[in-house]
Structure formats: structure tokens, C-alpha cells
Amino acid sequence: MITKFKDKVAETLETPLMSEGITSLQVNLGYSCNMACKHCHVGAGPGRSEEMNKDTIDIVLDSVRKYDIRTLDITGGAPELNPHFIYLVKEAKKTGCHIIARSNLTIFFEKGFERIPEFYQENNIEITASLPYYLDSGVDRVRGAGTFHRSIEALKLLNSLGYGNGSGGRRLNLVYNPSGIFLAPAQDCLEEEYRRELTSRYGIVFSRLFVFSNMPVGRFRTHLEKTGALERYLKTLEDSFNPSTLDGLMCRHLVSVGWDGALYDCDFNQALDLHIEAPYPSHIRDFDRELLGRREIRLGDHCYGCTAGQGST
Amino acid sequence: MTEYYKAEDLDRFGEMGKGNPELFRKFMDWYTGALRPGVLNKREKVLIGLAVAHAIQCPYCIDAYTKSCLEEGMNLEHITEAVHVASAVRGGASLIHGIQAHNAIDKLSL
Numbered sequence: 001m002i003t004k005f006k007d008k009v010a011e012t013l014e015t016p017l018m019s020e021g022i023t024s025l026q027v028n029l030g031y032s033c034n035m036a037c038k039h040c041h042v043g044a045g046p047g048r049s050e051e052m053n054k055d056t057i058d059i060v061l062d063s064v065r066k067y068d069i070r071t072l073d074i075t076g077g078a079p080e081l082n083p084h085f086i087y088l089v090k091e092a093k094k095t096g097c098h099i100i101a102r103s104n105l106t107i108f109f110e111k112g113f114e115r116i117p118e119f120y121q122e123n124n125i126e127i128t129a130s131l132p133y134y135l136d137s138g139v140d141r142v143r144g145a146g147t148f149h150r151s152i153e154a155l156k157l158l159n160s161l162g163y164g165n166g167s168g169g170r171r172l173n174l175v176y177n178p179s180g181i182f183l184a185p186a187q188d189c190l191e192e193e194y195r196r197e198l199t200s201r202y203g204i205v206f207s208r209l210f211v212f213s214n215m216p217v218g219r220f221r222t223h224l225e226k227t228g229a230l231e232r233y234l235k236t237l238e239d240s241f242n243p244s245t246l247d248g249l250m251c252r253h254l255v256s257v258g259w260d261g262a263l264y265d266c267d268f269n270q271a272l273d274l275h276i277e278a279p280y281p282s283h284i285r286d287f288d289r290e291l292l293g294r295r296e297i298r299l300g301d302h303c304y305g306c307t308a309g310q311g312s313t
Numbered sequence: 314m315t316e317y318y319k320a321e322d323l324d325r326f327g328e329m330g331k332g333n334p335e336l337f338r339k340f341m342d343w344y345t346g347a348l349r350p351g352v353l354n355k356r357e358k359v360l361i362g363l364a365v366a367h368a369i370q371c372p373y374c375i376d377a378y379t380k381s382c383l384e385e386g387m388n389l390e391h392i393t394e395a396v397h398v399a400s401a402v403r404g405g406a407s408l409i410h411g412i413q414a415h416n417a418i419d420k421l422s423l
Contacts, residue, residue: 137389178383185386189356193386 002238005303012243021293024071024254029082034110037143041218041271044077054084056261059284061091067289075102093123100126105154121161126171134197138179155204164206171207181229187211212312215305217271237304245311251297257284265297274298318372356385364399
């Protein structure tokens with residue numbers, strides 16, 4: 001048995017975990033994806049039909065304008081698959097907010113999406129892309145055959161457009177996550193290794209590497225349950241609890257908008273359908289930056305995933 | 314004998330303190346100190362641990378250090394190369410003793 005995360009936080013902070021104000025809005029455009037990765041916490045894939053409609057996107061845009069949101073973080077599934085993706089980016093851009101797109105990279109090679117890299121470049125979109133390792137072994141096993149090779153080609157293409165080389169401010173971040181039931185390494189050490197290996201092997205450059213642990217949510221949780229490893233993994237996460245990560249937790253600085261407009265503390269709570277509860281707004285149509293910026297965060301034992309080691313945020 | 318080594322027994326390592334707590338405490342202090350990053354970083358130390366685990370063929374150590382290597386950002390390729398180094402050194406250690414055999418032959422031969 002592990003200590004409830006809520007109790008661990010109370011013991012550490014002596015208060016509940018509270019938002020510290022909203023600097024960023026994370027918008028999930030739906031669960032449709034051209035891939036079906038084994039670790040995906042929202043269980044995205046080609047068979048998923050949930051997607052944010054244009055009415056909801058317009059309400060998101062209204063909130064961005066009304067509350068002068070400075071960062072819009074767009075995710076999915078593959079967010080590019082949403083038919084209103086281009087519209088959202090163009091309209092949000094007019095407000096002057098900074099836009100981050102979480103891309104799986106392989107979408108660039110799907111029919112009808114070949115222009116996406118140039119679209120990102122033209123609109124100066126920051127790209128945060130999955131690349132779970134700098135060698136092909138492991139990546140294709142977790143993300144599907146041919147993924148690693150296509151990802152490398154996509155990164156070369158983005159580099160040729162000025163991404164990741166420090167010029168023009170076009171930021172290209174990569175995301176590592178473990179390809180199995182073990183914790184993530186230290187971010188700084190692995191970033192150095194990614195930089196060295198990707199440059200020497202493929203001539204690829206990038207801005208930052210983010211190292212995330214696998215959350216015991218979605219497909220990864222199913223795998224843990226199937227293999228009888230759930231309890232041990234949760235215990236490992238608890239044993240690696242690092243109190244210094246609590247200050248920077250993403251849930252304290254953003255609100256996550258689900259494809260149907262429901263509001264969550266983060267994308268993981270969204271995957272578990274743990275929406276923000278009364279007295280705080282629970283839908284984007286009722287968005288209130290000030291009120292949501294002093295809400296109590298809804299916690300679960302999966303939250304240990306964000307506080308293990310150096311943290312995942 | 315397939316049940317001789319049980320994975321869950323690794324979690325019982327602390328029970329070795331029962332017979333002599335003082336010696337076990339000293340061992341744990343030493344072990345923890347030896348694994349703490351120094352002029353060698355953690356990554357280098359767990360890789361040495363993995364290689365030694367294979368050289369001494371300790372199933373608990375192999376499981377534990379394989380996981381540690383993965384948690385330090387290494388993968389199948391790194392681990393396989395390290396096992397080859399351990400195996401090659403071990404193989405070399407046998408082979409160099411062939412000289413002892415040759416010496417013995419020399420002593421016994423006319």
C-alpha cells in the first residue's frame with residue numbers, strides 16, 4: 001500500500017496543493033492520432049473519434065482574448081488531425097500569444113499534412129515533439145514500426161526550416177519517456193547525450209530535451225495491470241517522491257481543456273476524467289482566470305508520476 | 314532448482330541484518346558510499362555494477378543493475394556491449410591461464 005498522494009502533499013506543504021495563477025492554457029483537440037503508442041495516457045489512435053468542435057474552439061479563443069492568455073499549448077492525439085487546427089492557430093496567433101504544438105512528427109508524412117512543418121515555421125510555433133530515444137531500438141517497439149526513421153526525417157526537415165538551431169527563435173523541444181517499467185534518467189545528463197548522439201549520427205539539433213516518467217494512466221496503466229507490475233511501479237514512484245518538484249508542477253500554472261470543453265488540472269486528470277469541481281468552473285464556457293488561478297488541485301495517486309526524481313512537468 | 318532464486322527475495326535483503334545488525338549496517342554504508350557519484354558519475358558506476366553482476370552471475374544483481382542502467386538512460390545496446398566487455402574479460406582470464414598449462418607442460422616434458 002502506498003501513502004495517498006494527497007496525504008503526502010499535506011504532510012510536505014501543510015496545505016492542500018493550490019494553483020498559483022494561470023499562465024498557460026493547454027488545449028486537447030481530440031484523441032484521434034495516426035499512431036497508437038503503447039505508453040499513451042489518453043489512449044489516442046486511429047480509431048478514436050473524439051475531437052473538439054469549432055464552437056468549443058471559438059469559446060477557447062474568446063477566453064484567450066478576454067483573459068490575455070500568453071501561452072496556448074495545443075495537444076491531442078495528433079492535434080493536427082483536428083479539422084479546425086489551422087483555424088485555431090491562426091486566430092490565436094492574432095492575439096499575440098505564444099503557441100506550443102505537441103507533435104508526434106510522423107504526422108508530417110501523412111497525406112494532406114505535408115505542409116504542416118512550413119505552417120509551423122510561418123507562424124513561429126514552438127514544437128514539442130516525442131522522441132523517446134536517440135537509437136531506433138525501443139522506439140519502434142513502443143510507437144510502431146518505422147516511427148524512429150520517420151521521426152529522424154521530420155527533425156531534419158524542421159532543422160532545415162530553422163528549428164532548433166538557435167536562430168530565428170524557432171524552438172524545437174524533444175520529449176524522452178522510458179520505453180518500459182522504469183523511471184526516467186536525470187534530464188541534464190540525458191539531454192547532453194541526446195545532443196551528442198543526434199548531432200554525430202544524424203546532424204540533428206534541438207533546443208531542449210524534456211524527460212518525463214510514464215504516468216500510471218491509460219495504456220501504460222493497462223500494461224502495468226496486465227503484467228502485475230502496477231503496485232511495484234506505484235511504490236517506486238512514491239519512493240522517488242521529491243518535495244522540491246511541488247513548486248513547479250504544471251497543474252499549478254495551467255488549466256487543461258478537454259476536447260469537449262471540460263476543464264481539468266492537467267492532461268492526466270483529463271485522461272482519468274477527474275474534471276475540476278465546484279466551486280470552480282468546470283467548462284471552458286465558464287472560464288474565469290482569477291477564480292481558477294486560486295483553485296485547489298484535484299489529486300490522485302497517479303500524481304506521484306510528476307513528483308518522482310527530478311519531476312515530470 | 315528453478316525456484317532457488319526468487320525475484321521477491323531481493324526485497325528481503327534487509328533481513329540479512331538480523332544475524333548481525335552492526336556488520337549489515339557497515340556493509341550498507343559502504344555499499345551506498347561506493348555507489349554515490351564521485352569522480353565516476355552514477356551512470357558509469359551502475360554500468361560497472363552491471364558488468365560485475367554478469368561476471369559473477371548474480372541474478373539479483375543482474376535484475377537490479379539492468380533496471381539502474383535503463384534508469385540512467387541506457388538501453389539494450391549499451392547493456393549488451395557492457396556484458397560483452399565483462400564476458401571478454403572473463404574469457405580472457407581463462408585464456409591467460411593457458412600460459413600456466415603451457416608452463417606445466419614445459420615442466421613435465423622432456
